Amino acid sequence: MAEIPISFGPDGYPEMQVGPNHDLLVGARDIRRERTGIHADVGIFWLTDQPRLLGRDVFNIGRQEDLTRLCRSVHRRLPAPLKEAYPLENLELDLLYFCLWISREWELRQFEVVTYKHEEVPSPPSFALFPYILDGGGTIMFAPRESFKSYLCILMAMCIATGGDFWTVQKRPVLYVNLERDNKLMDKRDFAVTRALGAPTESIRWLSARGGNMEAAARQVHGIATPDTVVIYDSISRMGLGGLNEDQTANRSADLANWASPTWLAVGHTPRDDNSHLFGSVHFENAADILVRVTKDEPDGKTGVALQVVKANDFAKPAKEVLALEFDEIGLLSVRRSDYHEFPNLSGSGDQSSGDRVKAIQDYLRTIGAASGSEIADELGIPRHTVANILANKTDVFAVSRKEGH
Numbered sequence: 001m002a003e004i005p006i007s008f009g010p011d012g013y014p015e016m017q018v019g020p021n022h023d024l025l026v027g028a029r030d031i032r033r034e035r036t037g038i039h040a041d042v043g044i045f046w047l048t049d050q051p052r053l054l055g056r057d058v059f060n061i062g063r064q065e066d067l068t069r070l071c072r073s074v075h076r077r078l079p080a081p082l083k084e085a086y087p088l089e090n091l092e093l094d095l096l097y098f099c100l101w102i103s104r105e106w107e108l109r110q111f112e113v114v115t116y117k118h119e120e121v122p123s124p125p126s127f128a129l130f131p132y133i134l135d136g137g138g139t140i141m142f143a144p145r146e147s148f149k150s151y152l153c154i155l156m157a158m159c160i161a162t163g164g165d166f167w168t169v170q171k172r173p174v175l176y177v178n179l180e181r182d183n184k185l186m187d188k189r190d191f192a193v194t195r196a197l198g199a200p201t202e203s204i205r206w207l208s209a210r211g212g213n214m215e216a217a218a219r220q221v222h223g224i225a226t227p228d229t230v231v232i233y234d235s236i237s238r239m240g241l242g243g244l245n246e247d248q249t250a251n252r253s254a255d256l257a258n259w260a261s262p263t264w265l266a267v268g269h270t271p272r273d274d275n276s277h278l279f280g281s282v283h284f285e286n287a288a289d290i291l292v293r294v295t296k297d298e299p300d301g302k303t304g305v306a307l308q309v310v311k312a313n314d315f316a317k318p319a320k321e322v323l324a325l326e327f328d329e330i331g332l333l334s335v336r337r338s339d340y341h342e343f344p345n346l347s348g349s350g351d352q353s354s355g356d357r358v359k360a361i362q363d364y365l366r367t368i369g370a371a372s373g374s375e376i377a378d379e380l381g382i383p384r385h386t387v388a389n390i391l392a393n394k395t396d397v398f399a400v401s402r403k404e405g406h
Helices: 064-076 080-085 088-109 149-162 183-197 214-224 247-260 282-287 354-368 373-380 384-393
Strands: 006-008 014-018 024-034 037-046 052-060 127-130 138-143 174-178 205-208 230-234 263-269 290-297 303-312 321-327 332-337
Touching: 014 088, 024 052, 024 088, 037 064, 037 088, 052 064, 064 088, 127 149, 138 149, 138 247, 138 282, 149 174, 149 183, 149 230, 149 263, 149 332, 174 183, 174 214, 183 205, 183 332, 205 214, 214 230, 214 247, 230 247, 247 263, 247 282, 354 373, 354 384, 373 384
Parallel strands: 138 263, 138 290, 174 205, 174 230, 230 263
Antiparallel strands: 006 014, 014 024, 024 037, 037 052, 290 303, 303 321, 321 332
């Protein structure tokens, strides 16, 4: 395309001055490609001593009808001398040109082609909190309901914000995006974790966005976060971007998180009947550099949780970590490291591969002779639907001995 007077605003988005004396400024924000084409939030300002917004609209910039409607709305608001000097047709042509530039040039200028020089041996991966939050990467921590995921995230956030030594951390600012819970409840949890760690107060910054959605939250995070800020999203199920099984929802969630800040942790949930994987589209898992599965055990009134890295980009998976949590009427009272001797159920079938599960079922059936899928699942702690799939697909190993009812 021919060179046109496009400039870029402080936030890096395109702007163009138009009109007989460059009296008007056309700008576009939130430029994004959707299935129907490129959409943008387009605004037109009158450049007086204090710029005045004359009109704006969010539309598909390839559709001339929307463009024309915006121009007519703006032109009606122009002062008479400017309206006469700058006909509606000229405004439409300038805006059409601006949108055409975006459609042809904007995406071509978004990414840089580079080559890498290897004059020195690269440093190993850096962590905001080892081994769960990779510097410049995304982590998803997932578990069933009431598995203390939020408490664990607040613990991690507090350690990073204060430079605490419970984990190996880089002391950095933390922004916790609360999409799910009442502000008073999170205030209470902040107090409890501060007490448990003996940390300074007012360590974590909280963005209270309950009832909002990820689109709005990400824009605010983008404006608040610095390059070294660690952002925590609680939770994926409250991001409000669509059904979690939709690939587009997963991709948009990850794109927004990566755009808003380079280092982030998000809370996810598991399906009701299977705690082995994250609920939703597989693209949630694909987008994360680290996946952390949380399991819990509560024997004799005690509370134990295990954190297991089940996906690790660019580093070896660490051993599972077991923590003991103590609560009182306020909330978390203390946290300490523990082991499988104190919480034996945390060493069980959650780590089993498919082959291990088949062998476990074989050994169980050899012992008792026959059992239903539900009995096997309850006895071995394997999800019911996983047992059903194994029994149905491994007909060379398992056979129906009798059938009762359905």
